Amino acid sequence: MKVIAINGSPKKEGNTFHALTMVGDELLANGIEFEILHVGHKLIHGCLACGKCADNQDEKCSIRTDDLNQWIQIIKAADGIILGSPVHVSGIAGTMKCFLDRVFYVSRANGNLLRHKVAAAVVAVRRTGGSATLDSLNHFITYGEMLVATSIYWNVIHGRTPNEVSQDGEGVQTMHILGKNICWLLKMKEATAGTIQPPLPEKKVITNFIR
Secondary structure, three states: OEEEEEEOOOOOOOHHHHHHHHHHHHHHHOOOEEEEEEOOOOOOOOOOOOOHHHHHOOOOOOOOOOOHHHHHHHHHHOOEEEEEEEEEOOEEOHHHHHHHHHHHHHHHHOOOOOOOOEEEEEEEEOOOOHHHHHHHHHHHHHHOOOEEOOOOOOOEEEOOOOOHHHHOHHHHHHHHHHHHHHHHHHHHHHHOOOOOOOOOOOOOOOOOOOO
């Protein structure tokens, strides 16, 4: 089994990276592969709402100026996904938001590629806005019909300078317990794969309240 963590911070080894690594340490200790995919420093275009991914049904975004289509396949192949972002103006970092908009739209438009994967969100913040950002990341996870792993508290860790989050004792514990719970969910899913059938996907009903 393998878990891909998305580092949505512009800084390769800032506090978001260190928070994800804390979660990953528990995964590795339990024999689960772990990889961090750094996207926060890339030039990633926002979604154009062109609908081509739905029309073409090729699991690809029509924008070809970045590596998003390669990343989609890496994420699709993983058993678990962790979304990590710093807080920018009490919200998801801009590049990460562009990444998520397109990945999850393509996924949903192509049969929901991320459905029933184990997922979690992690936020690194200096002072405030952590809960709002975590909530926004969880919107993507629940929209993707993923299995949400939780921890002993909100998955928010505090620090300003790189790796200062290691001094946040409660945050560190939260990350480690999150990692353990992700492991448990992954192994539960694997153990019941041949005995408990997941619910079949259903075609989404679209309702427009404007008459």
